[in-house]
Amino acid sequence: MRILVIEDDADTARYLIKGLREAGHAVDHAANGKDGLFMAASEPYDGLIVDRMLPHVDGLTIVSTLRASGNAMPTIILSALGEVDDRVRGLRAGGDDYLVKPFSFAELLARLEAVLRRSRGSGATDTVLRVADLEMDLLGRSVRRGHRAIDLKPQEFRLLEYLMRNAGQVVTRTMLFEHVWDYHFDPQTNVIDVHISRLRGKIDDAQSVALIHTVRGAGYCLRASKS
Amino acid sequence: MRGRDLLRSRALRLALLYAALFGVSITALLGAIYLLAANQVRSHVDEFVASELEMLQADYVVDGFDGVLGLVQSRDASDRSNHWLYLYVAADGSRLAGDDDPWPDATPDTDGFLTLPARQHRGVVRARVAHFPDGSRILVGLNDYEVGEMRSALARSMGLGLGAMLLLAIGGGILVTLAMLRQIEAINRVTRDIMAGDLRQRVPITASNDEFDMLGRNINAMLDRISTLMDAIRGVTDNIAHDLRLPLSRLRGRLEASLADRNQPAQLESAIEQSIDDVDSILTTFGALLRIANVESGRPRESFTQVDLTAIVHDAEQLFEPMASAEHKTLRLDADVGVQIRGSRDLLFQALANLVDNAIKYTRAGGNILITLRRRDAHIELCVADDGPGIPEDQRDKVFQRLYRADPSRSSAGNGLGLSLVRAVVLLHDGYCQIVDNAPGARVILSLPVAIDSRLA
Known part of the structure; x- marks a missing residue:
């Protein structure tokens, strides 16, 4: 994927570019808002990572300008402002996701993959999700592993649905908390882990191959086999 | 209290402005009274002249020419004040009795009065003329000197009153200003002490419960709140310093120790991971503090x-x-x-x-x-x-x-x-x-x- 990073802080930019290249993306960098807006508007990037505070043109203006001109490039806004209001403003300007500094690179990468995947529109209208022999019927609200029917509580169902929609990708604890519980703060405890382990107990039994994997230092990943 | 403060004082400027306005209005009032009184006195002079002349005419009717002559001569002798002027001349213009002045050639005004220059004193003589059937005529005049006397007496006393009033207004203004400045200075002294770092100072409150006391009470309440907040902030700052020193020194120690492990990748990696955890916990503390501060600001x-x-x-x-x-x-x-x-x-x-x-x-x-x-x-x-x-x-x-x-x-x-x-x-x-x-x-x-x-x- 071709990603544009608009970030004025040289250290943060270097750190982002290095990580994104290691993850297999082609990265361009703009150090100020004016250049960044020009590049974003003139080149067909797959994704945009933009800092909120930038010289010349700020991040929110870049995003809203792109959106006003019909450019739907998946965008993550980075910011040092972390309150709910700031976040709401960021998303209202047209950002697909909003990440508060400081963040771990794993968190950024997981969120970037999620917005890139979402923009490709995969699975948005599916009625059945499948990963290996795990099958989720969204209309019938039922889940099967092979021939075994699995009984899930509503919250467990939503948790699994989110993991399945992002199958093969790392999802972080905060991403799960935001999407499954719809609250926006860092819960700071292992509550999410307990939910995952309970879900894992129902999905992965001793006879089958484990599907829910823990990714150290990042979060979780639902995939057919260890790659 | 310095004189400079007094001169710059808004209260004094207000007091002086009031004194000036008061002075102007009092002057206008006194001026009106003065004009009315002066007119009144002048009309009295005219009445005196008219009644004297009527008396002479009545004498002529009773006693004829001799009667008038006798009366004028007796008036001439008794009136030493020379306020009155009598000219009695025959039909041919020769003097019969009265003063020595020549017959004036002034023309009478609409009321029949002549205004003549006075021989003595200041002012003018108001005079009227009567003609008798035998052709003789008489002029009776009265010096309006008293009008002038009264006018100047009136003006003098009004001037004195006005001056006293202005002095009282200015003096009172200065006194009121001084009292006010004293109370403001008390507040200023407290704020200066507080700016100098002594937060325990409070504005003194008097028993009068006036607006200065209200202001003082509000300032004191504000100061109480500020010192409570400052104490809270000081406590928090101490706690932050204390709470962050521990993980930071732990982090430092680990980083120092990991220098020794630089050739053992596995240990180095675990040291780095633990260091990241330490930094994360410090950042979490900061994040939580910021979040609390944001909530306390009321912005949400x-x-x-x-x-x-x-x-x-x-x-x-x-x-x-x-x-x-x-x-x-x-x-x-x-x-x-x-x-x-x-x-x-x-x-x-x-x-x-x-x-x-x-x-x-x-x-x-x-x-x-x-x-x-x-x-x-x-x-x-x-x-x-x-x-x-x-x-x-x-x-x-x-x-x-x-x-x-x-x-x-x-x-x-x-x-x-x-x-x-x-x-x-x-x-x-x-x-x-x-x-x-x-x-x-x-x-x-x-x-x-x-x-x-x-x-x-």
Whole structure:
């Protein structure tokens, strides 16, 4: 994927570019808002990572300008402002996701993959999700592993649905908390882990191959086999 | 008090302005009185002249020529003041009696009066002429010198009065100004002392309960609030310095030690991972402090919406129930349905999550945690109760303070900010929180005001 990073802080930019290249993306960098807006508007990037505070043109203006001109490039806004209001403003300007500094690179990468995947529109209208022999019927609200029917509580169902929609990708604890519980703060405890382990107990039994994997230092990943 | 202050004083300028306005109006009033009085006196002079002349004419009717002559001569002899002027001449113009002045050739005004220059004194002579049947004529005049005398006496006394009045106004203004400046100076002295660093100073309050006392009381109340806040900030700063020094020095030590491990990649990696954890915990503490500060600033109030509190407590129960049962504890919920509040959904949930998380953390295995949500008449009561060790009575207020930990040795988990955020969130929603004995355990009670339209919603 071709990603544009608009970030004025040289250290943060270097750190982002290095990580994104290691993850297999082609990265361009703009150090100020004016250049960044020009590049974003003139080149067909797959994704945009933009800092909120930038010289010349700020991040929110870049995003809203792109959106006003019909450019739907998946965008993550980075910011040092972390309150709910700031976040709401960021998303209202047209950002697909909003990440508060400081963040771990794993968190950024997981969120970037999620917005890139979402923009490709995969699975948005599916009625059945499948990963290996795990099958989720969204209309019938039922889940099967092979021939075994699995009984899930509503919250467990939503948790699994989110993991399945992002199958093969790392999802972080905060991403799960935001999407499954719809609250926006860092819960700071292992509550999410307990939910995952309970879900894992129902999905992965001793006879089958484990599907829910823990990714150290990042979060979780639902995939057919260890790659 | 310095003279310079007095001259620059707004109070004095106001007093002088009042004195000037008062002086102008008094001058106008006195001027009007003066003119009226002067006219009155002049008309009296005219009346005197007219009645004297009438008397002479009556004499002529009774005694004829000799009568008039006798009267004029007797007047001439008795009137030493020379205020009166008599000219009695025959038909041919020769002097018969009276003063020596020549017959004036002035023309009479519409009232028949002549105005002649006076021989003596200042002023003028008002005169009138009468013709007798034998051709002789008489002129009777009276010096209006008295009018002038009266005028100048009037003007003198008015001038004196005006001067005294102005002196009183200016003097009074200065006195009032001095008194006012003294009270303002008392306030200024206190503020100067406070600027110099002595925050204990307070504005003296008098018994008169006037507007200066009101101002003083408000300033004192403001100072009390500021010193409370400063004490709180000082406490927090001390705590932050203390709480962050430990992880920072641990981090430093680990980084130093890892220098020695530079040839052993596995150990180096684990040292780096632990260092990142340390930094994360420091950042978490900062983040929590910033979040509390943001909540306390009241800014989140701008994005308040109608929030379903019942849904929030169900979410919290659902989120934490697996954690509780994993630790062999029981989490239960007893909530009234449809409880609404105006507020921030995220913050209310986070406050509740902090309470439930604490309760689970501090309850022994086999313990019980109960969340209750009740709608009372005037408020909503949200409780999180546990049957754990509880919180000693003398610490129940302190645990809401930033970075305070009831038992520093108990756990390294948590940063002592969870309950501070709870309190900040509750205050943001105009509620209050308290901890009571749950016998055994602790019960945290959050009282929140009922949303005005909760019955309708």
